[in-house]
Amino acid sequence: MSSVTAEKGNGQVSVxxxxxxxxxxxxxxRNKTALLGLVIVILLVLIGILSPIIFDYExxxxxxxxxxxxxxxxxxxxxxxDELGRDILIRTLYATSTSLSIGVVTVVVALAVGLxxxxxxxxxxxxxxxxxxxxxxxxxxxxxxxxxxxxxxxxGNSITNLVIAQAVSAIPKFARVVRGAVMTVRDSEYVEAxxxxxxxxxxxxxxxxxxxSLAPIIVQTTxxxxxxxxxxxxxxxxxxxxxxxxxxxxxxxxxxxSYIRDYSYMCMFPGLAIMITILSLNLLGDGLRDALDPRxx
Amino acid sequence: MIKFIIKRLVALIPVLLGVTLLVFFIxxxxxxxxxxxxxGEQARxxxxxxxxxxxxxxxxxxxxxxxxxxxxxxxxxxxSYKTRDxxxxxxxxxxxxxxxLALTSTVVAIVLALPLGIIAAIKQNTLFDxxxxxxxxxxxxxxxxxMGLLLILFFSVKLGWFPVxxxxxxxxxxxxxxxxxxxxxxxxxxxxxxSSMLETIRQDYIRTVRAKGLPERDIITDHALxxxxxxxxxxxxxxxxxxxxxxxxxxxxxxxxxxxRYMIQSIQGRDIPSVMGCIIVFAIGFALxxxxxxxxxxxxxxxxxxxxx
Numbered sequence: 001m002s003s004v005t006a007e008k009g010n011g012q013v014s015v016x017x018x019x020x021x022x023x024x025x026x027x028x029x030r031n032k033t034a035l036l037g038l039v040i041v042i043l044l045v046l047i048g049i050l051s052p053i054i055f056d057y058e059x060x061x062x063x064x065x066x067x068x069x070x071x072x073x074x075x076x077x078x079x080x081x082d083e084l085g086r087d088i089l090i091r092t093l094y095a096t097s098t099s100l101s102i103g104v105v106t107v108v109v110a111l112a113v114g115l116x117x118x119x120x121x122x123x124x125x126x127x128x129x130x131x132x133x134x135x136x137x138x139x140x141x142x143x144x145x146x147x148x149x150x151x152x153x154x155x156g157n158s159i160t161n162l163v164i165a166q167a168v169s170a171i172p173k174f175a176r177v178v179r180g181a182v183m184t185v186r187d188s189e190y191v192e193a194x195x196x197x198x199x200x201x202x203x204x205x206x207x208x209x210x211x212x213s214l215a216p217i218i219v220q221t222t223x224x225x226x227x228x229x230x231x232x233x234x235x236x237x238x239x240x241x242x243x244x245x246x247x248x249x250x251x252x253x254x255x256x257x258s259y260i261r262d263y264s265y266m267c268m269f270p271g272l273a274i275m276i277t278i279l280s281l282n283l284l285g286d287g288l289r290d291a292l293d294p295r296x297x
Numbered sequence: 298m299i300k301f302i303i304k305r306l307v308a309l310i311p312v313l314l315g316v317t318l319l320v321f322f323i324x325x326x327x328x329x330x331x332x333x334x335x336x337g338e339q340a341r342x343x344x345x346x347x348x349x350x351x352x353x354x355x356x357x358x359x360x361x362x363x364x365x366x367x368x369x370x371x372x373x374x375x376x377s378y379k380t381r382d383x384x385x386x387x388x389x390x391x392x393x394x395x396x397x398l399a400l401t402s403t404v405v406a407i408v409l410a411l412p413l414g415i416i417a418a419i420k421q422n423t424l425f426d427x428x429x430x431x432x433x434x435x436x437x438x439x440x441x442x443x444m445g446l447l448l449i450l451f452f453s454v455k456l457g458w459f460p461v462x463x464x465x466x467x468x469x470x471x472x473x474x475x476x477x478x479x480x481x482x483x484x485x486x487x488x489x490x491x492s493s494m495l496e497t498i499r500q501d502y503i504r505t506v507r508a509k510g511l512p513e514r515d516i517i518t519d520h521a522l523x524x525x526x527x528x529x530x531x532x533x534x535x536x537x538x539x540x541x542x543x544x545x546x547x548x549x550x551x552x553x554x555x556x557x558r559y560m561i562q563s564i565q566g567r568d569i570p571s572v573m574g575c576i577i578v579f580a581i582g583f584a585l586x587x588x589x590x591x592x593x594x595x596x597x598x599x600x601x602x603x604x605x606x
Contacts, residue, residue: 145542
C-alpha cells in the first residue's frame with residue numbers, strides 16, 4: 001500500500017516513502033468544505049464524549065423542575081427550558097452522545113455483517129452471490145425507514161432494538177457496496193498470485209481483496225452514520241425511538257410540538273443540532289469520496 | 298415492450314413473497330397475545346383460548362403465513378384488532394391522501410431541483426452554483442419533521458396563511474406538507490441533475506451543435522437536457538421510495554390522514570394486522586414505482602428501450 005517515489009531536493013536524490021493515506025489526507029485538506037465537515041464532526045465527537053462527564057445525568061439532564069418550566073432563553077438557560085423545566089442546552093448537548101454512539105455502534109454492526117455477506121457474494125460469485133443478493137434485494141424492497149419502524153414496532157423501543165432495527169436496514173446497503181468493490185478487484189493479478197501460492201479464501205478476502213476495496217466502504221460508512229442518526233431522530237419523533245427521559249433530538253422536537261404557538265424556541269435547537277450533525281457528516285463523506293478516489297472528480 | 302412489462306411483473310412475485318414473509322415474520326415476534334388485545338385484560342382465560350382457536354393463532358407460523366397470503370392475493374389485508382373492520386378498507390380510504398401527498402411533493406421537488414441543478418451546472422463554480430448546492434445540502438441535512446415544524450411555525454402560526462394540520466382545507470392544507478417533503482427530496486435530484494448535466498455538456502455532440510452556432514438556450518433544452526435527465530429519472534424513482542418513508546413522518550407532523558399516520562396510530566394501539574397491511578401496501582407501491590421508473594427510461598433513452606425487446 002505504499003509507493004516509492006524519487007524526489008530531488010537540494011540537488012540530492014532522496015528516496016521518500018509516501019503512503020497512500022498521506023496522499024488522501026493531502027487531497028482532503030485541499031477541500032475546504034470537507035475539512036469544515038471534519039472539524040465539526042471532531043467537535044461533535046468531543047461534545048459527545050465530554051457532556052456525559054460534565055453534566056450529571058440524574059440531576060441536570062432528566063430531573064424535572066416545576067419551578068422553571070417553559071422559560072425562554074436567558075443567561076441561566078441559554079436555550080431556555082422545556083415543559084418539565086429541564087435545560088434545553090444541556091439536553092441538546094447530552095443528546096449528541098446518545099445519537100453519535102448509537103449511530104456509530106449501528107454502523108459498525110451493519111458494516112461487520114455487510115462485509116462478510118458482501119465479500120462472500122462478490123468473491124465467490126455464482127450461487128453464493130445469487131442467494132445472498134436475492135435476500136438482500138428483499139430487504140431493499142422495503143424502504144429503510146419502514147423496515148426500521150416495522151422492527152421497532154414489533155420488538156418494542158429500547159436502545160438495543162433500535163440498533164437492531166437500524167442495522168438490519170443498513171446491512172443490505174453495505175453488502176451491496178462491499179460486493180461491488182470486491183468484484184472489481186477479485187480478478188486482478190495480485191489476487192490471482194495469492195491464489196497461486198495457495199492462500200486460503202478468507203486470507204485472500206481479508207488480506208488482499210478488502211484493503212484494496214476500502215474507498216467506497218469508508219465513504220458509505222460515513223454517510224450511513226448520518227442516515228442512521230437522522231432515522232433515529234425520525235423514529236424518536238414518532239415515539240418509536242429512544243425511550244424517555246433520555247434526551248434525543250427527535251424526541252425533543254416531538255415534545256416541542258404542543259408548545260410551538262407560544263414557546264417556539266423549543267423547536268429550534270434540537271433541530272439545528274440534527275442539521276449540523278448530518279450536514280457535517282455529509283460534507284465529510286463527500287470530501288472523502290473525492291479524496292479517496294481522484295478519478296471520480 | 299409488453300413482454301418486458303410482463304417479465305418484470307412476474308419477477309416482482311418472488312420479491313413480494315419475500316417481503317411479505319419478512320414483514321410477517323418480524324411482526325410475529327411482537328410480544329403479547331392478540332386475543333388478549335381484542336378482549337381486554339379482564340377477559341376470562343377460556344374466552345381468550347376460544348378466540349385464539351377461532352383466529353387460528355395456535356397454528357404453526359407457516360400455516361398462518363399461508364392463510365394470510367391466501368387472503369392477500371384476494372385483496373384481503375386482514376381484520377383490525379382494534380376496530381374489527383377490514384384493514385383493506387381502512388388503508389384504501391387513506392391511500393388517495395398518501396398518493397396525493399407523494400405526487401405533489403414529487404412535483405415540488407422536481408420544480409425546485411431541475412432549475413437549481415441545471416443552472417448550477419451551466420454556471421459551474423460561480424456564486425449561483427455555490428448557493429444552489431448549499432440549498433440542496435440543507436435539503437439533505439434537514440430532517441423532514443423539523444422542516445415541517447418550521448413551516449408550521451412561520452406560515453401557519455405567525456402568518457396564518459395555511460392550516461396547522463389536517464386535510465380539511467383542500468389545496469391550502471396540502472401546501473406545507475408537500476413543501477416539507479418535497480424540499481427534502483429536492484436535494485438529491487438537484488445534485489444528480491447538476492453532475493449529469495456537467496457530464497453531458499462536455500460531450501462531443503454538444504460541442505458539435507455549439508460549433509454549428511445554435512443558441513445556447515436551444516443547446517441546453519433540446520440537446521443536453523434529454524440525455525442529462527436519465528440519471529435524474531433514476532434518482533427521482535429512488536427518491537419516491539424514500540418519500541414513502543418520509544411521508545410517514547410528514548403525515549405525523551401535519552396530522553395528514555394518510556396511510557403513514559394510520560400506521561403510526563396502529564403501532565401505538567398494537568394493532569398488528571393494520572401495521573402489516575400498511576407496510577405491505579407501501580412495499581407493493583415501492584416495487585411498482587421502481588418498475589414504472591424503469592419503463593420511463595425507455596421513453597427518454599431509445600438505447601434502453603432497445604434492450605426491452
